[in-house]
Amino acid sequence: GENVEQHPSTLSVQEGDSAVIKCTYSDSASNYFPWYKQELGKGPQLIIDIRSNVGEKKDQRIAVTLNKTAKHFSLHITETQPEDSAVYFCAASDDGANNLFFGTGTRLTVIP
Amino acid sequence: KAGVTQTPRYLIKTRGQQVTLSCSPISGHRSVSWYQQTPGQGLQFLFEYFSETQRNKGNFPGRFSGRQFSNSRSEMNVSTLELGDSALYLCASSLADSYTDTQYFGPGTRLTVL
Numbered sequence: 552g553e554n555v556e557q558h559p560s561t562l563s564v565q566e567g568d569s570a571v572i573k574c575t576y577s578d579s580a581s582n583y584f585p586w587y588k589q590e591l592g593k594g595p596q597l598i599i600d601i602r603s604n605v606g607e608k609k610d611q612r613i614a615v616t617l618n619k620t621a622k623h624f625s626l627h628i629t630e631t632q633p634e635d636s637a638v639y640f641c642a643a644s645d646d647g648a649n650n651l652f653f654g655t656g657t658r659l660t661v662i663p
Numbered sequence: 664k665a666g667v668t669q670t671p672r673y674l675i676k677t678r679g680q681q682v683t684l685s686c687s688p689i690s691g692h693r694s695v696s697w698y699q700q701t702p703g704q705g706l707q708f709l710f711e712y713f714s715e716t717q718r719n720k721g722n723f724p725g726r727f728s729g730r731q732f733s734n735s736r737s738e739m740n741v742s743t744l745e746l747g748d749s750a751l752y753l754c755a756s757s758l759a760d761s762y763t764d765t766q767y768f769g770p771g772t773r774l775t776v777l
Contacts, residue, residue: 552722585765594667594753594768595706640706649694649759650719651766653706 553578555643557654564631565662572657574641575623581643584617584624585651589638598639599626631661665690667756667769675775681742684772688735688756694718695737696766697729700751709752712737713759741774749776 554577564570576584582603587595601608601615601624608615612631617624628635638658642651668687676682688695697709708721712731729739735756741748751771757764 587768592770594770597765597767600765642706649711649713649757649764649766650696650708650721651698651706652708655705 553581553643553645553652555641555652555654557641557657559657560655561658561660563660563662566631566633568631570626570628570631570635570659570661572626572639572641572659573623574625574643574654575621576643576652577622578643578645579619579622580645581652583644584615585642585644586615586626587640587642589640589656595640628659631659633661633663635659636661667754667767669752669754669769669772671772672770673773673775675777676744677777678744678746680744681740682744682774684739684741684752684754684774686737686739686754686756686769688737688754689767692756692758692767693735694757694759694764695731695735696755696757697737697739698753698755698768699723700753700771701749706753709739744776746776748774750774 557574585600589595612629614627638656641654670685694713696711700706711719715731726742731737753771755766755768757766
């Protein structure tokens with residue numbers, strides 16, 4: 552089955568700086584890569600996703616890049632704000648099933 | 664549009680009991696997936712239901728089962744509870760127009776097994 556690795560496990564940045572979280576996956580059949588943000592006591596919230604026919608996608612301060620050859624994808628958050636503090640999960644899925652394989656999460660802390 | 668709702672939000676049970684959790688998907692969404700979240704194992708896929716049929720299943724024992732009703736609402740059942748079943752159980756819904764549809768998560772049900 553698919554195996555998704557995520558790094559780093561914790562990340563602290565100063566407000567206004569950028570944050571980068573990286574994930575690798577093992578199954579070349581995977582073609583859908585969402586990123587979720589989870590705040591304390593809440594379920595994961597989708598923040599951005601990318602499909603294998605696209606190399607990069609942006610949404611305001613958030614961007615995701617995908618390198619299918621190297622089987623890795625990354626989340627970039629620019630101009631970080633204290634409200635960006637949360638746990639971020641990457642995930643991967645293939646066309647065979649509507650199930651997500653998640654990374655182990657990155658706890659992001661933005662220091663005011 | 665209302666989001667995914669899950670009931671109850673918190674549940675305390677004892678070993679050996681069984682439990683049923685409920686999930687109401689976003690209106691119009693036909694697929695419901697269930698996930699277990701624990702500090703040790705992270706987020707793991709349990710199963711997915713589409714049009715009242717289990718379409719995919721993760722690697723969990725048969726004590727974990729589910730079903731989906733004609734209105735797309737879904738229930739998950741865990742029988743003969745074990746201490747290790749303590750977790751946050753999340754459901755996610757999607758349109759399921761294709762297999763890789765965006766999934767939207769509910770707030771989860773926190774199950775504690777004593």
